[in-house]
Amino acid sequence: MIKPLEGLLVLEFAQFMAAPTAGLRLADLGARVIKIERPVKGEAGRQIAIRNIFVNGDSLVFHTINRNKESYAADLKDPDDMERIKKLIKQADVITHNFRPGVMEKIGLDYESVKAINPRIVYGVVTGYGTKGPWALRPGQDLLIQSLSGLAYLSGTNDAGPVPFGLATADMICGAHFVQGILAALIKRAKTNTGLLVEVSLMESVIDLQFEVITTYLNDGGKLPQRSAVKGNGHAYLSAPYGIYETQDSYLTLAMGDLFKIGKALGVDNLAELYPEKASWFDKRDEIMTLLAEKIKQKTTTKWLSELEAEGIWCSQVLTYKETLEHEGYKVMGMKQEVKLPDGSSLSTTRCPIRINGEKLYSDVAAPRPGAQTEAINLQYNLI
Structure with missing residues (x-):
């Protein structure tokens, strides 16, 4: 099967979750995604773990988000490495990064500089809160975004105080918005032969995620969400019976x-x-x-x-993970896949949820070790 984005070259100057999640989806759809990482240690997200689980020297979370990618090691402060990066940029279709405002400008890889190298580039930026305003330089971390966006007052009972979602909600929805913007820019480029700048922020994504309830707030006299006092209520803005109820056995x-x-x-x-x-x-x-x-x-x-x-x-x-993953309804979807790790072992994870022409998108390519493809990329793209 030829995947829709095959032939597309994406350079990912990104770490942690939101932008790499977008890179994962682009890779699932066929793009060649090359992570530009620090030599030896790679990106910082390799050391951010859930339940302190590490596999092959990197966090399990890193493996989950960065499968099906390649890694190119470069010191962006080294003139020779930077020269090679600029040669690679000239041949790329997309660049993504999630550095704080000002970082890419400082090293000479901001949008205007990159556009001068490659006018057809689609340049994608993820920030925490945009580039202006009192929050612009604050850490763009998921729980902080949830806390500032009002999201924490939608779940739980009315006496529970703020309740965060037990997922990296901001990162995941922002990554999805990022992919949408990049794909739209690629369609525009195909018509005009000119690149575009795509910008998303975690905060704007979480505000948009709540568009339904925020619109209600804005048009309902500024009344705040009213969570129920009854345990299990499923939505602050919906009437009875919407919710979860205890039965005799579950x-x-x-x-x-x-x-x-x-x-x-x-x-x-x-x-x-x-x-x-x-x-x-x-x-x-x-x-x-x-x-x-x-x-x-x-x-x-x-x-x-x-x-x-x-x-x-x-x-x-209401099922637990164990019950869900053992249910025939889950099994028939074929969501599970095995990824082959560099040491020969395997890792179980989920596949891309998108189907193309009825076919499910699987890939057993693991997240790369830092710089694993540097030499091959140097040769293929004539960087040295």
């Missing part, structure tokens, strides 16, 4: 739907009498959820699923 999720129909299926028959107005389903959300919770706890999850699904009610069991 948990059950109820999505949106007609409250009276759901109540009847659960055996809570007086909801129409108690809450006849639909507006009250939000205003009296906690009361309604408490009534439903008392009833739901009386049967097993399997029993409820059989009864509710028969009535066309949107509901689900």
